[in-house]
Amino acid sequence: MDPQPQKLNATPDGLLLDASRLGLVTDLYELTMAAAYWSAGLADRSATFELFFRSLPASRSFMVAAGLEQALYYLMNVRFADDDIRYLRGLAIFAHAPAAWFESLCEWRFTGDVWAIPEGTIVFPNEPLLRVTAPLAEAQIVETYLLTTLAYQSSVATKAARVCTAARGRGVVDFGTRRGHGPQAGMWAARAAFIGGCVGTSNVAAAERLGIPPLGTLAHSFIMAIEDEREAFESFAAVFPDRPTFLIDTFDTLEGARNALRTLHRPGQVRLDSGDLAALSREVRRVLDEGGAPDVKIFASGDLNEYKIDALVAGGAPIDAFGVGTELTTVADAPSLGCVYKLVEVAGGSGGEAGETGRIKLSAGKRTYPGRKQVFQHLGPDGRFDRDIIGLADEQLPGERLLEQVMRDGQLVGPTPGLGSLQERCRTQLGRVSTELLAIDGHTTYPVEMSDALEAEFQRVARAKERHGGTK
């Protein structure tokens, strides 16, 4: 192997992300604000930000939290390389930024405390998925990366949970890397899809890094290259004799099923990837059964989503497992989750008073609640969740406290959980959700209450702001 990657003229690093160069992976305004905080003597003032989404995407009655591990990796490793600092110094916009601020970036790292809701948990609007308490400028700089990380993986984990719900126990495999928003999206999607209930991924790198089962079949190109379909199946089975999967729709699906039957001498699988899957699966099943191969499974793929799978399963299509790609990895019906990262508390007032003071925002439609919060997930007498309560962090309220401390002073509090346990947590959580909430076309509103103490704190801060606040 070459010791060094080959370089392109225009972009030497292929725009891949380097773990040692994460500092600049942020929005410019995080850095301008950090410099301005520094100049104003506020950079080191302790601040708390909370990351949450304001509303559910269409057709969703809940979300599944995911992405925390990648967020923690970032917080542990984000640094500014010398080249990064040199670049910032050279930008016209930073012409008046103090030299000491640039110097501070050399040793800069994240030193804060982080609380988070575990991955695989069912979450709702306004619930903090993550709470960061850190020196103000530090907490500010990490905003962009935290948002993209938690929002995307939560979106995919939720989509996977929906697709697996529709599949009613049939296996669902992530096939989406080729449709992802770049190759890294495919990696993260494979992880989140597994948390949400997928049984494996076609992405070999993700499978290797994460210990997920890598799954796959063969492509039309293989049949086309060899031309004779049966010969292609035999060539494939010669190398992959254990439960091979034959793609049978390259030329004629039923003839493909018959060719598979002629080749399979033990249990295997056939894959449909086009056409009317409901009708074809029945005809193929009949060919297989009549050919004495009732144990050969039918795997289906091709622009599937939770609605199509629900219809196939409800209609009794004899399909044993599904591959889902585009819709899963791009979260096609809800490709973004409007996560925000909001300042809720700063140590001391602007005048320098002691103590923590809550912060709120009053922009139209974008109100935020002040102070550090906790989410209490309440299990009803029937063993199903019946409400969440968002309260102040130190309140005692009924239900399980969802936010746990995951970092102290920039260090992990303990090891991060393995992916298997996160999938198991998600399965357990989904098992405690009402049928109405699970419905894939659902618009059920789950009760999420603000505690009395939190409401009172909002009113208190709003009144204080009115008397002394921002618009004077």
Place this chain on the structure above:
Amino acid sequence: MDPQPQKLNATPDGLLLDASRLGLVTDLYELTMAAAYWSAGLADRSATFELFFRSLPASRSFMVAAGLEQALYYLMNVRFADDDIRYLRGLAIFAHAPAAWFESLCEWRFTGDVWAIPEGTIVFPNEPLLRVTAPLAEAQIVETYLLTTLAYQSSVATKAARVCTAARGRGVVDFGTRRGHGPQAGMWAARAAFIGGCVGTSNVAAAERLGIPPLGTLAHSFIMAIEDEREAFESFAAVFPDRPTFLIDTFDTLEGARNALRTLHRPGQVRLDSGDLAALSREVRRVLDEGGAPDVKIFASGDLNEYKIDALVAGGAPIDAFGVGTELTTVADAPSLGCVYKLVEVAGGSGGEAGETGRIKLSAGKRTYPGRKQVFQHLGPDGRFDRDIIGLADEQLPGERLLEQVMRDGQLVGPTPGLGSLQERCRTQLGRVSTELLAIDGHTTYPVEMSDALEAEFQRVARAKERHGGTK
């Protein structure tokens, strides 16, 4: 700085992509097929694949090609590390794969020829954006990464072109990293958005790597941290005195405009990020003009897309520039482009005859044309493109030949173009497109013809297949 990234328990590398570990970033079936080709003695047979999309996403009458540079970087650097090969050897599915195949992966690299349509070019369904001629197994393995790379960047470049068309010359800034499908998507989106016409990006890492202007303002949190809005503006302007941008909607937008006016002693900008942008921009403009600051610009953001910008501009809203995030980076209305990578030719027949033989697929709705192709872009007498012709690679047809050779034997033919020249190419191409085709709600069908020779070749291969082919 720490010499080594800190490690998490569960996923040591944060699931970032390492340029030295790109081999496994592919679908499992690419590798199983590669092993089966090897065993069947077909791995080294020269094959040609073409990458294209079959249809346009909704509301689009054209696409802008992008992502080639990242695809080339991958092809230059894709390798299998020893750990990758060890992992594959340990998988049950590869239990019967020949030892020599695993050994071959140690020295494996991409050695093929690549032809491609330059980034920034207007493209249409069925036109090969990329054509790979390489040993069959090599050409197969690279499919997944090529698809995700070209499809995503082309989608973003197209979206950017639409947004910039709607902005009618006003600057559009990419603000989307926080909404991207992971942080790498934000990097690639910044690049593609610039090709499509954006003037800058908020993503500092992308700006640094690509030489794009980094642009940004300040966030609500800055105002909330300092509490007093005017004091916040003054703190910011102390460090960023040259044309600072003040976010004025944290508490009350018009009062925010007055506070900005009190602080700005030279040209600057105010930013609206919520509420009715059409009405607010007018009121803010009035406050600024009456306050003697006609040179202070208004920048608007907040869930914008091409339709909202079109309405704002058409309605005469006095907005000077726009920030677009979510819709741009997630390509919200068309988050995937159904690109495919199809085998069109293999050297020799399955029986081992000499010469190249075209390959076709007949699956329902998924027909492919055989042979290596070229796209001819024809300029009409009015200086506008009037049709494309897809022909065989060696045909002489009217129009500019769009596919150029970019790799020979796995090496770049020449340096890749700088991003500025790609943006310029896109601007030139868009300038030669008809107004109807440019319309953002357009459903205009641009004429794309298959040459007579290509149609004849399809018929010839189909007849040959019928006589001797895959369903015997």
